[in-house]
Amino acid sequence: MSTPAGTTAAIVGCGDVSLVHFEAIRALGIELVGVADVDPAGLARARQLAPDVLGFESHKELLAAVRPDVVHVTTPHDQHTQITLDLLAAGVNVIQEKPLANTLTAAHCIVEASQHTSARLGICLQNRYNNSAQALKQVLEDGELGDVLGAYASVVWTRTPDYYQAKPWRGRWQNAGGGLLINQALHTLDLLQWFLGEPTAVSGRAATLKYGDVIEVEDSATAMFTHPSTVVEGGITSTFVGSLTNTVHRPVEIEIYGTKGTATIADGLHLRFDDGRAKDLAERVVPSGGRSYWGMSHQALIEDFHGRLGDDEPFWIGAEQAMPSLRMLKEIYAQTWPDTSRHQ
Ligand SMILES: NC(=O)c1ccc[n+]([C@@H]2O[C@H](COP(=O)([O-])OP(=O)(O)OC[C@H]3O[C@@H](n4cnc5c(N)ncnc54)[C@H](O)[C@@H]3O)[C@@H](O)[C@H]2O)c1
Incomplete structure (x- = not known):
């Protein structure tokens, strides 16, 4: 470049x-x-x-x-x-x-x-520029995992009231348009749909479990997405778990299960094949100015x-490519708060 x-x-x-x-x-x-x-x-x-x-x-x-x-x-x-x-x-x-x-x-x-x-x-x-994400995309395109059967993803991080009090827009529906899902987990939802295709169905709920006295928006959510599949009738599902209530930042995890093995992103990419082969790829080091949990690849x-x-x-990665993750999370808001405008 x-x-x-x-x-x-x-x-x-x-x-x-x-x-x-x-x-x-x-x-x-x-x-x-x-x-x-x-x-x-x-x-x-x-x-x-x-x-x-x-x-x-x-x-x-x-x-x-x-x-x-x-x-x-x-x-x-x-x-x-x-x-x-x-x-x-x-x-x-x-x-x-x-x-x-x-x-x-x-x-x-x-x-x-x-x-x-x-x-x-x-x-x-x-x-999408992380080493692990680029490599997993290639593994999937090359069919190395066989047919994809399902996936799991989690974003389990920590936030303190200071984070919201310092920048109150982050906790308000009107300004932020959501909490954990639109602000922190968006990247992971984007990767899920980039790897597996935009969901054809979403079933999910969001909640404010810890910071209800500080913020309006959600700090936790769980969802099941159905992605298109050419081999599994009705599609394959991914399970998403996210929360900002944890004591520490856990690494973002994305795991994809195939008929020939499993790929796990968690501080790098780890491939485990059913025939005994294993491959590990380290993630790049975050350049100065960034935070590792934001992803490593702003500069790239x-x-x-x-x-x-x-x-x-x-x-x-233009406007159209940024829409699927937004649609995914807004559907979770629609199912959680059907009588509000939070999903618009
Ligand atoms: N890609 C990532 O991993 C990543 C990481 C962190 C934040 N972000 C995104 O970056 C954006 C900013 O987040 P932040 O945490 O830096 O927020 P922030 O509140 O720290 O900074 C926003 C700045 O914009 C200024 N501002 C507000 N309205 C403005 C306007 N109309 N014109 C000019 N300046 C204006 C504010 O005064 C403030 O200095 C958000 O969209 C956030 O989701 C992305």
């Missing part, structure tokens, strides 16, 4: 995850020509990271003053849609943080806009996006 000479970037939203984008832009030698944040504290943080860069109070001011090749949108969930729509309408390429949007309605607007612009859009579902996705700006075809 190579970054074309002359590529410039800007960042809108200078909070926690922006550190990873600042670091990736610096490491890849991309010129940072502007940053924007509605909060002066965000701009102050940006000035510490990039003292000479121009700072703006909104993406509109930034757009009027500088013309980056790519804008990285790293704002809260409900602040993705309008910013991304404005940038695409201005013909500016966008790398946008996950989720696609806080609601399905807003997400559809981004899909629609991305289909009617020459600008390119990439969504940060960077766990950012490098790939900038490096492919000249390609004819759209970026491979």
